[in-house]
Amino acid sequence: MSVLEIRDLHVSVGEGDDAKEILRGVDLTVRSGETHAIMGPNGSGKSTLAYSIAGHPKYTITGGTVTLDGEDVLAMTVDERARAGLFLAMQYPVEVPGVSVSNFLRTAATAIKGEAPKLRTWVKDVKIEMAGLEMDSAFAERNVNEGFSGGEKKRHEILQMRLLKPKVAILDETDSGLDVDALRVVSEGVNRTRAEGDVGVLLITHYTRILRYIQPDFVHVFVAGRVVDEGGPELAAKLEDEGYAAYVKDSNEQASIEKAASEVVQA
Amino acid sequence: MSAENTPSTTGLTTESAVLAGELFGEGVGTQAGPPSVPAAGTGTAGEATPGSHSHGGPTPTGSPAERLTSTDPDAFGVPTGREETWRFTPMRRIRPLLDGAAPSGTGSDAHLAWTTDLPEGVELVSVDADDPLLKGLPEPVDRLAALARQRSGGAAVVRVAPEAQLDRPVTLGLAGTGSEDVVWGQLVVEVGQFAKATVVLDHTGLARYAGGVAVLVGDGAQVTVVSVQDWAPGAVHGGQFDAVVGRDASYKQVVVTLGGDLVRLVSNVQYAGPGGSAELFGVYFSDETQHQEHRLWVDHAVPNCSSNVLYKGALQGEGARTVWIGDVRIRPEATGTDTYELNRNLVLTDGARADSVPNLEIETGEIVGAGHASATGRFDDEQLFYLCSRGIDAETARRLVVRGFFADVVQLIGIDALQDRLMHAIEVRLGALPGLDEQPVEASAGGA
Numbered sequence: 001m002s003v004l005e006i007r008d009l010h011v012s013v014g015e016g017d018d019a020k021e022i023l024r025g026v027d028l029t030v031r032s033g034e035t036h037a038i039m040g041p042n043g044s045g046k047s048t049l050a051y052s053i054a055g056h057p058k059y060t061i062t063g064g065t066v067t068l069d070g071e072d073v074l075a076m077t078v079d080e081r082a083r084a085g086l087f088l089a090m091q092y093p094v095e096v097p098g099v100s101v102s103n104f105l106r107t108a109a110t111a112i113k114g115e116a117p118k119l120r121t122w123v124k125d126v127k128i129e130m131a132g133l134e135m136d137s138a139f140a141e142r143n144v145n146e147g148f149s150g151g152e153k154k155r156h157e158i159l160q161m162r163l164l165k166p167k168v169a170i171l172d173e174t175d176s177g178l179d180v181d182a183l184r185v186v187s188e189g190v191n192r193t194r195a196e197g198d199v200g201v202l203l204i205t206h207y208t209r210i211l212r213y214i215q216p217d218f219v220h221v222f223v224a225g226r227v228v229d230e231g232g233p234e235l236a237a238k239l240e241d242e243g244y245a246a247y248v249k250d251s252n253e254q255a256s257i258e259k260a261a262s263e264v265v266q267a
Numbered sequence: 268m269s270a271e272n273t274p275s276t277t278g279l280t281t282e283s284a285v286l287a288g289e290l291f292g293e294g295v296g297t298q299a300g301p302p303s304v305p306a307a308g309t310g311t312a313g314e315a316t317p318g319s320h321s322h323g324g325p326t327p328t329g330s331p332a333e334r335l336t337s338t339d340p341d342a343f344g345v346p347t348g349r350e351e352t353w354r355f356t357p358m359r360r361i362r363p364l365l366d367g368a369a370p371s372g373t374g375s376d377a378h379l380a381w382t383t384d385l386p387e388g389v390e391l392v393s394v395d396a397d398d399p400l401l402k403g404l405p406e407p408v409d410r411l412a413a414l415a416r417q418r419s420g421g422a423a424v425v426r427v428a429p430e431a432q433l434d435r436p437v438t439l440g441l442a443g444t445g446s447e448d449v450v451w452g453q454l455v456v457e458v459g460q461f462a463k464a465t466v467v468l469d470h471t472g473l474a475r476y477a478g479g480v481a482v483l484v485g486d487g488a489q490v491t492v493v494s495v496q497d498w499a500p501g502a503v504h505g506g507q508f509d510a511v512v513g514r515d516a517s518y519k520q521v522v523v524t525l526g527g528d529l530v531r532l533v534s535n536v537q538y539a540g541p542g543g544s545a546e547l548f549g550v551y552f553s554d555e556t557q558h559q560e561h562r563l564w565v566d567h568a569v570p571n572c573s574s575n576v577l578y579k580g581a582l583q584g585e586g587a588r589t590v591w592i593g594d595v596r597i598r599p600e601a602t603g604t605d606t607y608e609l610n611r612n613l614v615l616t617d618g619a620r621a622d623s624v625p626n627l628e629i630e631t632g633e634i635v636g637a638g639h640a641s642a643t644g645r646f647d648d649e650q651l652f653y654l655c656s657r658g659i660d661a662e663t664a665r666r667l668v669v670r671g672f673f674a675d676v677v678q679l680i681g682i683d684a685l686q687d688r689l690m691h692a693i694e695v696r697l698g699a700l701p702g703l704d705e706q707p708v709e710a711s712a713g714g715a
Contacts, residue, residue: 054656096650096668
């Protein structure tokens, strides 16, 4: 039983006068066995939340805490976070020329498990998982993400999640750019992980489409760097019908009120 | 002629690793899109040639419209180091190869020890200096190459019969024997039409070597030439490679420069008929005190040919130095040309310097494509983040990235045993990299 707790998280990008606050006080708790969907319009800071938890150096944490089972995630290096049990399926996975998928997967599994997996069972595991994601076995000999189609990149991300078995998996717009077939395959991979183990899933998406395949327990609406509404699956249905307009409007009004207030203070 | 006056220098020539963080993204460095011929008189400041597209700054890049070629060493004069083609080269160290030291007849017995593996369908013969074959070779482009042609007094010729399909690569092991005297050599690789052959030149040992290699690729033939510079420390190697690519023929050249003090190789490609393709690949790894210089010149003068250049290098240690010059010329008659060249340099430590100068001259608009890119910098932060986000520690991640950086090109050789040997040699070198070793234990952890 694991729990990822995010408390009053503030994150900015840029330095000095160019610094811009993206996350403005995020509170969120993800427990094993739960699937949370974070939904919000473009530019609301959803991906910033994902990358901040994973530890991307581009983002500066200016306030708040993130803990995994009580351990301070923000004090960990990027690789320590992964070894602690966090996994980020990226929206734009990075090409690594000259490094084969099989070498990469085995190196990662060795790092996560603390010892090299036994070759025979490992090869078998990889084959099974690749078959489950309808990936050709020749895929393992290609260079990481090099020349992969959008769908191949996302399958490769989910393949890693399947093999590395994290405690909490963050899926950053894994549905973007997928055709219906790939979306089904990828979603089934996520559902297998949910069904088999005690993983907590944080599913970040712009669209409700993937929620027809992956049933969330909780839905959080994310606007302007914070969670503005929460509910169950019914909230996703509402967003499908009505979109984000109401939230964005509220947020704009809120922002202008705050701006006016601060101007009064300065005056 | 000062750099300040250049309106658009792109930082391709870097004194040190100043481009950290912008390495290897798509489109980093420079990229020429589908080119067009600029109006007359719109050449870059300091460059008289209309239509040239250079990133070498205001200084001429050594790619005049017509290069001087000659079999007479004295036609070039003795370089001082101020010439465009010699300005990057450490003249003191290359000097013996330019002086024509130990002229023939003075009794030097300096030589390279040859070991050969010749598959069926291949013969290795010697020809004299007056053999008609040598008269027809592309001419030397500098004094060093002209001296090598003259002083070698003939040539070794590897002949591959027409339509031969070799069952294994031709391997010529050329080992230096430690002599101070310059060894002069000329090799001709003559591949008959429709034959398919791979020739490996494997340079090892200690030598001062000036060697010319001419590859004549028959019509429809597919030829791969691999040249490995795995010299011992102290070796000096200068030379000129020429490829004449026949009609519908394919030529692939892979240059791997790891060893020696100074390696300076000029690789030229010309096409004897339409439909030819040339791929020029290279990797180099320069440690402190090593100078590695690769100069390419692809001359598109017939229609419908292609060229693809990919050179990648890494540098580590004080004084590590690499130079890459990539000249491509598309002459007016070379319609339908498709060319691309790419050079990437990975600077692993401070105190190393990589120069990278791509130069594209386009004299017809009727081409398929022409472009180039060059980037010099440190590790790609996004690659490291991706690997680390999978639990891989930063040191291991860096090793993976550098290993992959080289493997990307090495795997294009297509000979497993050789690829394994080269990757192993590179890994040994990486092991010596201070920044990539295990982090030193903090003093507080010690018991002393």
